[in-house]
Amino acid sequence: MFATSRTAKLMLHIANLMVIAFILLPLVAVLIGSIQSEKALQADTRRVLPLEFTLDNFTVILTKGEQKGRIFEQVTYLPDNIKNFYTAFLNSAIVAGSVTFLTLLFGSLSAYTIARQRFRWTLFLLQANIVARFVPVIVLMIPLYVVMRSVGQLNSLSGVIIAETGFLLPYAILILAPYFDTIPAELEEAARIDGCSRFSAFVHIVLPLATPALAACGVIMFIISWHELLIPLILNARPNVMTLPVVIASLVGDVHVFFNLMMAICLLALAPTVILVALLQKYIVEGLSAGAVKG
């Protein structure tokens, strides 16, 4: 009995190590790839760890190509998108921040009515949101382009923010609605008897109680928006309004950019959401399961 449980434990440890290795494999790759030179990567194609490390990849990105450092000394051409890192980072932050705010704002208004006011049309709205969550961006590409062009929102951050807010609202509503459902209605009813309007009961009583759900939904919205590629790719062609995923996508197939520089920019782009996930794991876990299984 004891012996089998010891082998069982060993097996479980080994299984854990395998899972951990799988999770870390790409993260180790991006880290090691980003701290060496193109030369080092090409000199020995069988080494995992290079002979020497350098931060020049990050330096060249973070100084907009001005400080080339040792490994880019000979390089005469760098893609403009690499030099545009700060702009793209800032654009991504503005877009993701605004989309998070707007989806939380409008999403909570809708989710609250769906949870509380059981009309035929609010149920229909819930169903519409469930189906809307599945609409693939690829079918929206051309129409979104045409719509945004006709309202003069091409090559602007606001166009991307509007499009992503609409695209993510259904998911935000699906995450928030089940939570509003769990808040006892008696609280608002008491406030209403005291002369509170419906709206101020919502703002002053329900919303403060829903803070955990708003946090869960907000962090998920921020992450998805930070990751979104196709919408900004289609709507924005000018460098000054590109977001990070668009900049990263522009490096695909660019012969002037080798893996070391690519990995460095990927690492800088994934850092914010990795930090968010590490800090707010609990909320994300709750939001993800609420948005998938409850109604």
Added chain:
Amino acid sequence: MSAGSFAFFMNVPTLFFLGLVLAYPVIYAAYLSVHQVGLAQLRRGVFTFNGWDNYSRVLEDPLFWIAIKNTSIFTAITVGSEVVLAVLIALLLNQTGIWTSRITRFLILLPYAIPPIANGLIWSFLYSFQFGFLNRILFSLGLIDDPINWAGNPDTALYAVTVPYIWRTLPFAIILVHAALQGIPRELYEAAAVDGARAWHRFWHITLPLLRPIIAIILVLRTAFAFAVFEEILAITQGGPGDATWVAAWYSYKITFSPPNNFGMGSASAFILTLMIGIIALVYMRMVYRRVTL
């Protein structure tokens, strides 16, 4: 204010955004899909109606069927492995007595944080034939003598692109299964242990039947999203080598945005994909939100 008009005013912004960004564009895509739309027509804003022409051209295009076949294989592999892995890893995370499980639980959500396009580029570095990180590891471990062309070989490319996708989307499935496991009453296991049921029997007769609803949800959700896979394909193979990794979304993207920019056909093919996903979405809605009735 009456309850009805209050509910309506609360939903004005949502209705506006759903209309502008989802409903109108989807209808517009349907409209474009039955018109002849190229770059010139798009500039002038005048489209000629051409009936089912775009659809029949898409359906007669062998490349479209290759894309559908590849998408189906991709979806079957990713969704199938995700369900199996999610159950196994969720059970592993549930082992409170194993200290390594705590490390896994801490790390499990990390892939969710990685932007899909960055994930794709990272794996293109891992898979690179000449300079790839994966080959470096295998060389160092002495497992291979010659480099393997993971994503550049038409026979393995489609399988190669499934792994990054599984890596990125698996945490979602694990979290759902893990949450469902917490909902299974301990008493069931205790009663089974009293009856002398072995671990395998407990899993087969208690755990698995109780996980069935969440497994169904994962199957449907992941199938719908895997059908529209795009970023990893763009970053790792761009549909190549040859047509080995052309998937449905990539087909629509290329038809639309590479010359001769056939927006009509692009819309038609994207609309076919949307209808397929729409059917999956309706199945999902019936499953999860059964208590919601019209």
